[in-house]
Amino acid sequence: MTDLPHPKPSSLALGEKEDESAGRFTRRTVLAGAAAATAAISVGAVDTPASAQTRHQDMVAFVLLSAALTGIAEGKLAPNFHPLPSPTNIDLEQSDPGSDPVDVKQEYFDWVNKLHQATFRRLLQFAKDSRNASDRAQAIIDKVQATPDTKYLARSIVLMWYLGAWYDPDHLRALVERPNPPPAKFDVISPKAYTQGWALRVAQAHPMGFSEMQFGYWSRPPSPRTDFIGN
Amino acid sequence: MRNNSRAAQAVLSFIGVLSCFSSSPAQAQAPSKPLGQPCNLLSDLVQADPRSPKPAVPSKLTPIDATTKNSILNSGLPCQETVTGDGPDKTKTPLEHRQRGFDFYSWLTFIALNSPADGRGIDQSMPNTKTKWEDRANFKQLLDVMLPGGAASEWTDKKQPPPGCKSQFEANPDMMVIEMIEETFNQPFKTGALIDQQGNYALFDILMNRQMFDYIRTHKLYSKTEQMNAANSNLKIDFPAGANPPDGQIEGGDPGGIIVKVSWKILESDQEKRKFHTVDALVSMPRDDATTEPPCLRKTLGLVGFHVMHKTKSRLQWIWTSFEHVDNVPEKKEVDTRKLKPSYNFYNPKCNAATCKVNETPPWPWKPEPSLGLKFHSPFKSQIVRVTPLTDDTKKMNSQFQGILKGTVWENYMLLSTQWPSDFRCAAKQVSDPKPELAPNTDLEKEPDMNCAPAPTFLANSTLETYSQGGVPLASSSCMACHGNATSYQLPARDANQVGPGGNSAAKFFNQTDFTFMLEKAR
Numbered sequence: 001m002t003d004l005p006h007p008k009p010s011s012l013a014l015g016e017k018e019d020e021s022a023g024r025f026t027r028r029t030v031l032a033g034a035a036a037a038t039a040a041i042s043v044g045a046v047d048t049p050a051s052a053q054t055r056h057q058d059m060v061a062f063v064l065l066s067a068a069l070t071g072i073a074e075g076k077l078a079p080n081f082h083p084l085p086s087p088t089n090i091d092l093e094q095s096d097p098g099s100d101p102v103d104v105k106q107e108y109f110d111w112v113n114k115l116h117q118a119t120f121r122r123l124l125q126f127a128k129d130s131r132n133a134s135d136r137a138q139a140i141i142d143k144v145q146a147t148p149d150t151k152y153l154a155r156s157i158v159l160m161w162y163l164g165a166w167y168d169p170d171h172l173r174a175l176v177e178r179p180n181p182p183p184a185k186f187d188v189i190s191p192k193a194y195t196q197g198w199a200l201r202v203a204q205a206h207p208m209g210f211s212e213m214q215f216g217y218w219s220r221p222p223s224p225r226t227d228f229i230g231n
Numbered sequence: 232m233r234n235n236s237r238a239a240q241a242v243l244s245f246i247g248v249l250s251c252f253s254s255s256p257a258q259a260q261a262p263s264k265p266l267g268q269p270c271n272l273l274s275d276l277v278q279a280d281p282r283s284p285k286p287a288v289p290s291k292l293t294p295i296d297a298t299t300k301n302s303i304l305n306s307g308l309p310c311q312e313t314v315t316g317d318g319p320d321k322t323k324t325p326l327e328h329r330q331r332g333f334d335f336y337s338w339l340t341f342i343a344l345n346s347p348a349d350g351r352g353i354d355q356s357m358p359n360t361k362t363k364w365e366d367r368a369n370f371k372q373l374l375d376v377m378l379p380g381g382a383a384s385e386w387t388d389k390k391q392p393p394p395g396c397k398s399q400f401e402a403n404p405d406m407m408v409i410e411m412i413e414e415t416f417n418q419p420f421k422t423g424a425l426i427d428q429q430g431n432y433a434l435f436d437i438l439m440n441r442q443m444f445d446y447i448r449t450h451k452l453y454s455k456t457e458q459m460n461a462a463n464s465n466l467k468i469d470f471p472a473g474a475n476p477p478d479g480q481i482e483g484g485d486p487g488g489i490i491v492k493v494s495w496k497i498l499e500s501d502q503e504k505r506k507f508h509t510v511d512a513l514v515s516m517p518r519d520d521a522t523t524e525p526p527c528l529r530k531t532l533g534l535v536g537f538h539v540m541h542k543t544k545s546r547l548q549w550i551w552t553s554f555e556h557v558d559n560v561p562e563k564k565e566v567d568t569r570k571l572k573p574s575y576n577f578y579n580p581k582c583n584a585a586t587c588k589v590n591e592t593p594p595w596p597w598k599p600e601p602s603l604g605l606k607f608h609s610p611f612k613s614q615i616v617r618v619t620p621l622t623d624d625t626k627k628m629n630s631q632f633q634g635i636l637k638g639t640v641w642e643n644y645m646l647l648s649t650q651w652p653s654d655f656r657c658a659a660k661q662v663s664d665p666k667p668e669l670a671p672n673t674d675l676e677k678e679p680d681m682n683c684a685p686a687p688t689f690l691a692n693s694t695l696e697t698y699s700q701g702g703v704p705l706a707s708s709s710c711m712a713c714h715g716n717a718t719s720y721q722l723p724a725r726d727a728n729q730v731g732p733g734g735n736s737a738a739k740f741f742n743q744t745d746f747t748f749m750l751e752k753a754r
Binding site for chain 2: 075079080096099100101102191195201204206209210211212213214215216217219220222223227228
């Protein structure tokens with residue numbers, strides 16, 4: 001019988017090793033499989049290797065971009081994200097954007113891509129170009145800030161991750177630039193997005209009506225902030 | 232060609248692996264070994280070495296067909312899951328690869344637990360053959376552990392049936408005895424009873440293995456008073472976790488804690504009895520008053536639902552396996568397209584939606600009326616539809632395992648899914664200062680998600696979580712999200728500043744009970 005202290009953030013899983021090593025297949029092998037599937041099926045809306053490659057790389061870039069903008073670790077925004085071959089030498093093709101049962105990142109990606117595709121592509125390119133900079137986050141932010149269209153879309157993306165809601169970039173710009181700004185307006189992206197908003201998690205709390213924290217968590221000291229946001 | 236040659240070698244190596252676990256007919260008749268001795272190391276991927284769960288390269292799915300039938304069916308109980316984020320189908324995500332691994336593990340577990348208690352292979356089963364989990368040498372019913380008055384018991388103690396069942400039980404002490412408490416007929420969160428198409432109650436029961444029992448006994452958690460004792464004020468409930476033997480070895484593993492929850496249908500016709508795994512049971516009706524002994528009914532019960540909870544060293548949030556009888560209910564899509572079977576256990580295909588409202592709870596009262604036996608008090612019959620369909624991958628695996636179980640009643644059961652903690656860094660996180668004598672030193676207070684991202688997010692058995700199917704966060708059934716809220720009667724260490732009436736601590740203490748509600752049943 002004892003009181004077991006909380007783990008350090010660096011505490012690792014017993015099963016991590018086997019899972020990690022097994023999970024690190026490369027994007028190249030995925031593409032080989034996709035190519036074989038394409039050849040076998042030959043008709044219908046099959047994902048081509050080229051488009052699969054682009055979508056994969058774009059998602060890795062989106063996770064890097066989002067982490068730089070929000071200050072929340074990539075692995076928290078996209079569980080099981082693996083920058084490969086190393087966090088400071090990221091190969092977009094090799095890296096694993098992560099797969100998790102909630103997968104809110106895909107929902108967010110599709111949302112922005114549908115509404116502001118051209119500007120979004122520029123943001124993703126910033127992340128790709130800066131992925132191995134010594135200060136990746138700052139390098140991305142510097143590029144994002146350079147023009148109003150990328151700056152305000154980036155703000156929308158920050159709000160999307162934190163609040164699970166969409167504030168249109170043109171509207172955000174109007175709030176800043178107009179002498180009599182219109183009232184703030186937004187759309188909640190989805191019920192899933194509502195539960196996944198980071199604003200309350202950063203505050204070591206949870207959204208109203210949704211919590212994954214243990215019953216009675218309020219009766220003991222909170223875990224370190226790093227447990228919540230990874231940084 | 233080179234790859235083909237390597238694949239062929241892998242298959243040969245796999246056959247070698249299987250032969251290590253297969254039983255000859257002579258061995259099969261030998262006295263049954265304890266479950267999980269040795270651990271079943273098979274996985275969904277062909278292994279590189281018979282003594283190691285590591286997959287061969289290139290990866291190839293373990294065949295589940297006539298060539299491997301005998302070996303798979305006799306491979307025993309997995310002590311720990313063996314899953315990887317890889318597989319031959321490169322279009323799948325790591326999450327999907329792992330899900331396939333967990334589903335394969337679930338089928339191995341189902342086969343091992345439902346194999347005959349006498350040591351024969353499951354392919355030798357008759358509908359009423361006693362299974363391993365029904366054998367009191369392997370599992371104990373919850374109410375045989377949480378005894379009246381919080382009394383202690385030994386694993387080897389003989390079953391003490393309720394007085395009303397005593398004479399029938401003594402005549403046949405091998406019979407299953409089901410005591411009707413509220414949890415036997417009412418669904419979780421008291422959401423309602425389930426009534427089959429013959430108007431009978433479905434019955435529910437919970438059992439635990441010896442590792443669970445020993446932990447409860449060691450810490451006297453079978454007693455409410457002992458739970459509240461100061462000696463338990465700092466105990467973090469931490470049931471033993473299953474682990475495979477060290478890599479390259481056969482011996483040395485242990486299955487750890489396993490809980491089984493089942494649902495039964497009362498069978499009335501011989502025709503019905505051929506489709507189910509059955510038990511001859513005594514059902515002790517609910518007690519109405521303190522002076523009258525409730526009646527004890529002899530019934531044939533058919534297995535309709537089967538949950539397994541298994542704690543392993545790499546999934547400290549447990550692995551949650553759920554099976555059902557294939558004729559329980561239709562999927563929603565099948566109802567919408569009218570692709571229905573002639574009959575179901577809990578759905579009437581001939582009744583229209585206006586008359587038989589789908590997934591509605593029965594009218595009050597839900598408690599069985601002793602004078603009616605186990606018949607419901609009104610003509611109401613449950614009209615249950617599965618809200619979340621099985622995935623195509625799970626259906627495919629079901630069909631393969633059902634193929635190698637053909638000719639037994641076990642071909643009539645299907646895996647719904649396996650829920651597992653998908654954030655594996657979180658899932659196996661242990662305390663920062665582990666103590667060897669307290670292994671596995673599970674950290675149960677991780678935040679913000681103590682469940683470590685359950686996959687799939689929701690999982691419901693149509694007979695065990697009937698009224699909480701769906702996909703609404705915190706409302707629909709998720710094994711881990713629900714069981715993560717389980718707490719005990721433990722009290723915090725006495726604090727001089729917070730002493731309430733009677734000298735007890737007035738402070739609140741919500742001690743997590745390692746994902747099981749069983750400790751709430753202490754008396």
